Amino acid sequence: MEKIKSLADLKKRQESLKSKIDLRDRANDPESHIQVKVSMSTCGIASGAKHTMEILIQEFNRHKIDAIVTQTGCMGFCFAEPTIEVKKPGAEPIIFGYVNEEKAIEIIEKYVINDVLVEGIIPANYQSIDNK
Amino acid sequence: MKDLSLHIIDIFQNSVSAKATKIELVIIENTERDELRMQFKDNGIGMNTEMVNNVTNAFYTTRTTRKVGLGIPLLKRNAELTGGDFSITSELGVGTEINVRFKHSHIDRQPFGDLAGAIVLTATSYPKTRFVYKHQKDGMEYIFDTDEINEVLDGISIQSTDVVLMLKELIDSNLEEIRVKK
Numbered sequence: 281m282e283k284i285k286s287l288a289d290l291k292k293r294q295e296s297l298k299s300k301i302d303l304r305d306r307a308n309d310p311e312s313h314i315q316v317k318v319s320m321s322t323c324g325i326a327s328g329a330k331h332t333m334e335i336l337i338q339e340f341n342r343h344k345i346d347a348i349v350t351q352t353g354c355m356g357f358c359f360a361e362p363t364i365e366v367k368k369p370g371a372e373p374i375i376f377g378y379v380n381e382e383k384a385i386e387i388i389e390k391y392v393i394n395d396v397l398v399e400g401i402i403p404a405n406y407q408s409i410d411n412k
Numbered sequence: 413m414k415d416l417s418l419h420i421i422d423i424f425q426n427s428v429s430a431k432a433t434k435i436e437l438v439i440i441e442n443t444e445r446d447e448l449r450m451q452f453k454d455n456g457i458g459m460n461t462e463m464v465n466n467v468t469n470a471f472y473t474t475r476t477t478r479k480v481g482l483g484i485p486l487l488k489r490n491a492e493l494t495g496g497d498f499s500i501t502s503e504l505g506v507g508t509e510i511n512v513r514f515k516h517s518h519i520d521r522q523p524f525g526d527l528a529g530a531i532v533l534t535a536t537s538y539p540k541t542r543f544v545y546k547h548q549k550d551g552m553e554y555i556f557d558t559d560e561i562n563e564v565l566d567g568i569s570i571q572s573t574d575v576v577l578m579l580k581e582l583i584d585s586n587l588e589e590i591r592v593k594k
């Protein structure tokens with residue numbers, strides 16, 4: 281496909297996207313897609329959270345999985361950065377620590393696609409120093 | 413931080429935490445003057461004089477999840493290492509502005525890194541906030557404005573992974589056009 285260089289190019293792609301899938305207001309229905317939040321505190325960023333976020337977006341896109349990947353502030357797990365929270369439709373959110381590129385791919389291929397749990401989950405009852 | 417794009421995400425994150433609805437970044441590269449400037453502006457909750465005075469000291473933070481604030485002191489130090497400078501002004505209820513200057517050719521000046529990624533990953537994370545990014549290099553200019561993007565998207569979510577990847581491509585090709593070096 282031709283490279284996007286201008287808003288006019290973006291418009292062309294937008295039109296082909298629109299005809300393929302109806303993405304309207306999807307963001308307003310949290311149960312329609314997977315939601316992933318990547319902690320972007322200073323320590324998260326310094327530990328590679330940006331790269332992790334990029335891999336997640338690329339991989340969800342490649343697998344054609346409907347997902348929204350966003351940044352969020354500090355989750356309070358500075359010792360386990362990069363940290364991400366994954367929320368599948370109808371399931372409780374799960375927090376994973378030390379999510380480098382490899383781990384991100386493993387989480388998508390095992391947990392998201394095949395519903396198999398992977399290591400690295402931070403227990404929900406873990407007390408961050410915030411609420412100790 | 414290994415490059416400037418990571419500082420940018422970090423400073424944006426402060427503006428987001430301060431509930432800004434508009435976040436602006438202007439980068440100006442002037443080769444002749446051997447200068448690289450970054451100007452951040454937000455319309456968030458702002459800070460009082462005491463906070464502004466403290467914020468460049470490491471260890472000042474209002475966050476509760478950790479005892480030290482590192483983002484701003486790190487950026488200031490990295491600018492000063494190149495013989496540049498850093499300033500911050502803020503007003504409660506109005507917003508905050510940060511100006512950083514680096515010596516462009518200094519050996520310790522961090523590379524830009526992935527500017528397009530930093531802008532797009534943050535802007536698409538907070539779709540209700542307007543992000544404006546302007547990059548000038550020796551008289552050439554590129555402007556990215558999420559208001560314009562949303563108009564073009566015409567109802568398609570800026571958060572869909574297809575759109576995120578497209579926007580990154582858009583910014584990358586325009587920065588290449590004005591000869592910004594990663």
Ligand SMILES: Nc1ncnc2c1ncn2[C@@H]1O[C@H](COP(=O)(O)OP(=O)(O)OP(=O)(O)O)[C@@H](O)[C@H]1O
Pocket residue numbers: 321322323354422426427430454456457458459467472473474475480481482483484485507508
């Ligand atoms: N744009 C802003 N608007 C309002 N307050 C801000 C802004 N930027 C920084 N602050 C205040 O200054 C403090 C220090 O910021 P700094 O980025 O150095 O550390 P931090 O965000 O607290 O922690 P981190 O190390 O994760 O960055 C913040 O906690 C916040 O209270």
Ligand SMILES: [Mg+2]
Pocket residue numbers: 322422423425426482483484
């Ligand atoms: Mg910060």
